[in-house]
Amino acid sequence: MEISTNVFGEFSGNIIQEFTLTNHQRVSLSAITYGAAVTAIQVPDKEGLLQNIVLGYDSLDEYLSYRPFYGATVGRVAGRIDKGRFTLVGKSYQLETNQKGNHLHGGKNSLDTKIWTAETNSSEDEAQLIFTYTSPRNENGYPGTLVVQVTYTLTESNEWRINYKATTDESTLFNPTNHVYFNLSGNPTKPINQHTLALTSNYFGELREDSIPTGNLLPVNGTPFDFLTADTINKGFESAHPQNKLVSGYDHPFVLEHISGKPEATLSDIASGRRVQMFTDRDSVVIYATNTLDGKHSEEGKVMEHFAGITLETQQLPDAINQEAFGNIILHPNEVFRSETTYRFDTML
Secondary structure, X not given: OEEEEEXXXXXXXXXXXXXXXXXXXXXXXXXXXXXXXXXXXXXXXXXOXXXXXXXXOOOHHHHHHOOOOOOOEEOOEOOEEHHHEEEEOXXXXXXXXXXXXXXXXXXXXXXXXXXXXXXXXXOOOEEEEEEEEEEOOOHHHOOOOEEEEEEEEEEOOOEEEEEEEEEEOOOEEOEOEEOOEEXXXXXXXXXXXXXXXXXXXXXXXXXXXXXXXXXXXXXXXXXXXXXXXXXXXXXXXXXXXHHHHHXXXXXXXXXXXXXXXXOOEEEEOOOOOEEEEEEEXXXXXXXXXXXXXXXXXXXXXXXXXXXXXXXXXXXXXXXXXXXXXXXXXXXXOOOXXXXXXXXXXXXXX
């Protein structure tokens, strides 16, 4: 396994480094110390053509100027918290609000905007990039000093494994994700409408008009949210279903059925032959299509259109702290948070 490093830019007097992990199949993963963000994943198609299959920017200035969360580590809490309010251990908290009066993706200056320290590790079978950041008490309104470690591992089996680890000195919330956008065509100007998706999910979370979950988990059966059998993403873009029309596609949590040996999600592109299989220990995945790109963001000098990418954001259900049936996102002192998500890359025969 090979690990290379280059200077990606400078921010607040700090050099931002980009690390690239490359295996013997030529599959590579690049990430920067700003936001612990994945900037590129190079994967061959069915003809062996190597292309980047994730959305990202070429320069640090673009990451600083725009915030679509390309490849970023998101938190402390991914998704939305209703009005930024919650009660923890008998105490009420008010987080900053940064979208429609709600708290989104950890706030304005959350983990995706921080400079992380980085270490590398490699062996014959895998290479690792280990990011660490200490979030001080009251950062964005969260209680407790939180020490976060995110490890990206690239294996010779063409797997990208994400391991999260965190500790706190005071009870707090933690529900991270990686906000990587996939476009398996390798061409960011080509929409992902014809990508096919399969999900081991029987229920999805209903959203209010401000995208906060209502608390209702609706059956996917008979709706454009049914991906128990692989189907094209396009059906949600063209759907008249009120939940699709609300967000012009998908921005919804899907409750995952964990079936031994089976991926929780499979994203495929028939044209290129590329496929991503996702495995996770989290209870849900938020599927989000880039339906709000305004056409001004660019990658490699090309303007990216609507639906240029799709995320598979593994996490506990959004707004879980305010929804009794949505799982636990509380981290107490003397506990260690651990979670793992794996994306496996291959080509279809």
